[in-house]
Amino acid sequence: MKRSGAFLLLLLFVGINSYSFGQKENPKLDFSADVMSRYIWRGSQFGGNSPSLQPSVNLSWNGLELGAWGAYSLGGTNNAQEFDLYLGYTFLKDLMSITLTDYYFPIEGANYDYFEFNHNKTGHVLEGTIGFNGNEKIPFGFLLAVNFWGADAASISEGSSNINQKTGIQYSTYAEISYSHSMSNDVDFNTFIGFNLTDPKTANPNSGFNGESGYYGSKAGIVNLGCTLTKNVEINDKFSLPVSASIITNPVDKKIFFVFGFSL
Secondary structure (H helix, E strand, C coil), X not given: CXXXXXXXXXXXXHHHHHHHCXXXXXXXXXXXXXXXXXXXXXXXXXXXXXXXXXXXXXXXXXXXXXXXXXXXXXXXXXXXXXXEEXXXXXXXXXXXXXXXXXXXXXXXXXXCCCCCCCXXXXXXXXXXXXXXXXXXXXXEEEEEEEEEEECCCECCCCCHHHCCCCCCCCCCEEEEEEEEEECCCCCEEEEEEXXXXXXXXXXXXXXXXXXXXXXXXXXXXXXXXXXEEEXXXXXXXXXXXXXXXXXXXXXXXXXXXXXXXXXX
């Protein structure tokens, strides 16, 4: 496969768009940024012991959303970066959604090649997800995500400089169940439990992955368990600041995180 992730996203956008032709809704372009005390994603920490700036931009129309998302470390010894492209479609009155995401992690100071799409060398990871979003009457959510192409595994013995030199793919799979509730003091409460469903040691024994570390850790199990509280802090009559606080644990790796952030 030698086509770029962005090109694939564009093709899928055009394909899904044909189902929405004729509906009367103006496209909406938006952008924002989050500032987080740590970058924690699905129970794992990225970017070292440093705050993270996370900008995003998206274009939405008739249930379709095409967007970009990034994460940039604001200090520390590991100045990790991330740049993702995604295409999503929400349907059934916003209850269900499907998403295609192209993850990419530029290496600070390295001569990385964003346009390297050789499957055995690329730094891109393509993931497909399907989710049940819930609503006020059904406050439960469910997410299933599967990596299906790209840098899905990293050999422990290779080291970070050659992290993408590998063959095959593990099809790393993540599942999450969540529950949301709006409390009386205008605080939104969300609790979640996420599972790594792929054991790296047995996922693809003929592809050279034995003894390697998988996308979500060294073994299958609960990797993301915790809760998040969010509220709007009123600055003045015209402006309020959305803030959040999360307690996140990773039982597989025996880690715990307390994260605070705000959105602009």
